[in-house]
Amino acid sequence: MKRVLANDGIDNLGKQLLEAAGFFVETHKAAEGHLAETINKHEFDVLLVRSATKVTAALMDACPGLKLIGRAGVGLDNIDVHHAEAKGIAVINTPAASSQSVAELVFAHLFSGVRFTGEANPRMRSEGSTNFNELKKQYSAGSELQGKTMGIIGFGRIGQAVARMALGLGMNVVASDPFIKEVTLKLHILQTGQDIPVKIATSSLEDVLRKSDFVSLHVPGKVDGKAVIGKAEIKLMKAGAALVNASRGGVIDEDELLLALDSGKLSFVGLDVFENEPTPRTDILHHPRVTLTPHIGASTKEAQERIGKEMAEAILAFFKRH
Ligand SMILES: NC(=O)c1ccc[n+]([C@@H]2O[C@H](COP(=O)([O-])OP(=O)(O)OC[C@H]3O[C@@H](n4cnc5c(N)ncnc54)[C@H](O)[C@@H]3O)[C@@H](O)[C@H]2O)c1
Numbered sequence: 001m002k003r004v005l006a007n008d009g010i011d012n013l014g015k016q017l018l019e020a021a022g023f024f025v026e027t028h029k030a031a032e033g034h035l036a037e038t039i040n041k042h043e044f045d046v047l048l049v050r051s052a053t054k055v056t057a058a059l060m061d062a063c064p065g066l067k068l069i070g071r072a073g074v075g076l077d078n079i080d081v082h083h084a085e086a087k088g089i090a091v092i093n094t095p096a097a098s099s100q101s102v103a104e105l106v107f108a109h110l111f112s113g114v115r116f117t118g119e120a121n122p123r124m125r126s127e128g129s130t131n132f133n134e135l136k137k138q139y140s141a142g143s144e145l146q147g148k149t150m151g152i153i154g155f156g157r158i159g160q161a162v163a164r165m166a167l168g169l170g171m172n173v174v175a176s177d178p179f180i181k182e183v184t185l186k187l188h189i190l191q192t193g194q195d196i197p198v199k200i201a202t203s204s205l206e207d208v209l210r211k212s213d214f215v216s217l218h219v220p221g222k223v224d225g226k227a228v229i230g231k232a233e234i235k236l237m238k239a240g241a242a243l244v245n246a247s248r249g250g251v252i253d254e255d256e257l258l259l260a261l262d263s264g265k266l267s268f269v270g271l272d273v274f275e276n277e278p279t280p281r282t283d284i285l286h287h288p289r290v291t292l293t294p295h296i297g298a299s300t301k302e303a304q305e306r307i308g309k310e311m312a313e314a315i316l317a318f319f320k321r322h
Contacts, residue, residue, distance in 0.1 A: 001022060001023065001024055002022075002023045002024070002045045002046065002319055003023070003024045003026070003042065003043055003044045003045050003046070004018060004023055004024065004025045004026065004044065004045070004046040004048060004315065005026050005030070005038065005039060005042070005044040005046065005047050005048065006025060006026065006027045006048040006072075007029050007030055007035065007047060007048065007049055007052075007053045008029070008048070008049050008050035008051075008052045008053050008072070009027050009029075009050070010025065010027060010048055010072065010308050010311065010312075011304040011305050011307060011308025011309070012308070013305050013308045013309050013312075014307070014308025014309055014310075014311050014312040015027065015308065015312075017308075017309065017312035017313070017316070018312045018315060018316070021316055023315070026042070026044070029053075035053070035059060036059055036062035036063050039063045039065070039066060040062070040063055040065065043065055044065070044066070045065065045066070045067045045068065046066075046067065046068045046069075046070060046315060047063075047066060047068075047069050047070070048069075048070040048071075048072060048311065049069070049070070049071055049072070049078065049079070050071070050072050050073055051073060051075070051078055051295075052078075053078065054078050054079075055069055055078060055079040055080065055084075056080055056083075057080045057083035060080070060083055060084060060087055060089060061087075066089055067089065067090065067322070068089065068090045068091075068092065068315065068318055069084060069089060069090070069091045069092075070091075070092050070093070070311050070314065070315060071091070071092070071093040071094075072093075072094060072307045072308070072311050073093065073094060073097075073098060073298055073307065074093065074094075074095050074098065074298075075220065075221070075248065076091065076093060077221065077248075079091055090318060092311070092314045092315075092318065094306070094307045094310040094311050094314070095157065096157055096310075097298075097303055097306035097307040097310050098297065098298030098300075098303040098306070098307065099157040099158045099160075099161045100161055100302070100303070101297060101298055101299070101300040101302065101303035102158045102161070102218075102246050102272075102297035102298060103158055103161035103162045103164075103165055104165070104300075105246055105272060105293065105296065105297050106162050106165075106216050106244050106246050106270070107145075107162075107165055107169075108270075108293075109244045109246075109270025109271075109272070109291050109293070110145060110214055110216075110242070110244060110270065111145070112270065112291045113242050113267070113268035113269075113270055113289075113291055114142055114143045114144070114145060114242075114268075115139075115142045116138075116139040116142065117291075118290075118291040118292075119139070119288050119289070120135065120139045123135055145166075145169050145170075145171055145214070146169055146170040146171065147170060147171070148171055148172070148213040148214060149171065149172040149173075149174060149211050149212045149213050149214070150162070150163070150166035150171045150172065150173050150174070150212065150213070150214050150216065151174050151175070151176075151208040151209065151211065151212025151213075151214065151215040151216070152166075152173065152174070152175040152176075152208070152215075152216055152218060153175070153176050153177075153205060153208060153215065153216070153217050153218065153219060153228060153229075154176075154177055154217060154218035154219035154220070154247065155175040155176070155177035155180045155183060155200075155202055155218070156177070156180075156218060158218045158246075158247075159175060159177070159216075159218035160183060160185055162216055162218065163175065163183075163185055163200060164185055164186075164187055164188075167185070167187055167198055168187060173200055174203060174207065174208045174211050174212060175200060175202045175203075175208065176202055176203060176204055176205045176207070176208040177202050180202055181201065181202060182199060182200065182201045182202065183199070183200050183202075184197050184198070184199045184200075185197070185198045185199075185200060186198075205228075205233070206236055209233055209236040209237050210236050210237070210238070211238075212237070212238070212241060213238060213241055213242070214241065214242050214243075214244070215229075215237065215241065215242070215243050215244070216243075216244040216245075216246070217229065217243070217244070217245045217246075217247045217251050217252065218246075218247050219247055219248075219251060220247070220248070221247070221248040221250070221251065222248070222250050222251060227250060227251060227252055227253040227256075228251050228252070229243065229251065229252040229253065229256075229257075230252075230253040230256050231253070231256045231259075234256055234257075234260045234265060234266070237265070237266070239264070239265060240264070240265075240266075240267045241265075241266060241267065242266060242267050242268045242269065242270070243257070243266060243269045243270070244269070244270040244271075245269075245270070245271050245272065245273055246270075246271075246272040246273060246297045247273060248273055249273040249274040249275040249276065249277055249280075250275045251273075252269075254274075254275050254281065254284060257269060257284070258283060258284065258287065261287060261289050261290070266289075267289065268289045268290070268291065269287075269289065269290045269291075270290070270291045271284070271290060271291070271292055271293070272293045272294075272295055272296065272297050273295055273297075274295075277295060
């Protein structure tokens, strides 16, 4: 019987699929500092992680029985993939399962930013019954997304999902991606079953920053250890533009971000990811024009179910081959 340790948990559907195929699945997290010991003692063949568990070279060296590492999600930055390759341990992930959920969260931040719901919510709770008309005045200068330009940096799976939603809302879309020249997106109309093709050619980062009212980042991470959006890039943006980052912390220079918010250059920023997770800096957390979520882009029922199912199917396929 193959044994799977889902150290950061696995959706029930994935667990059931594995158990139905005769696998043993443990979903209790190993005690802090005792992961290698747990894997060896209980002879786990597979280690499944999300972003919390770090799979280091030392861990792999300490667990000779480990055959497969699964990352429930997109990024592999918490797994030493080169070391796994060198040791012949396979690494799999579920890259497409959460794209729709992350893209929808981007729009949660955008809608919140243009209608001030992040700021208005706590104030309505504390002042809504005593200061209603003043609050109404303060939050009356909202704007629509329709007719505006959505700039997308990183035009892969999530970037393209964001583009489809922006097009559906009546926005213009511009995108930059050094590895993609042109994409034909299919806008699926559920109601009628139609697929409407829309061709989008990418342009330079500078072009996207200059043209966009809203910019959303969907790159794999920092580039050569540097933020993709820093002082020079913010300077290129329109006055009053907004930024959303649901990719990876550190992709935006957080010092420059705060300066741009305070100077009014940026009207608002939506953040799901932070440079210093899980302890983001408090000046960002307390800024009134930053909307915040705690890295929950992929955290929907639908995405987790898809991730669990895809992961289970990939594990079953792996053991059919080996
Ligand atoms: N917030 C969350 O919970 C959450 C969930 C899932 C994924 N993510 C993150 O979202 C990001 C994108 O995921 P994806 O599935 O779309 O990945 P993807 O690989 O499909 O797309 C990334 C794209 O970025 C492009 N790219 C690389 N360097 C670039 C640069 N310097 N400028 C512009 N484009 C560049 C690549 O060519 C690629 O097309 C990743 O960082 C991933 O870790 C976050």
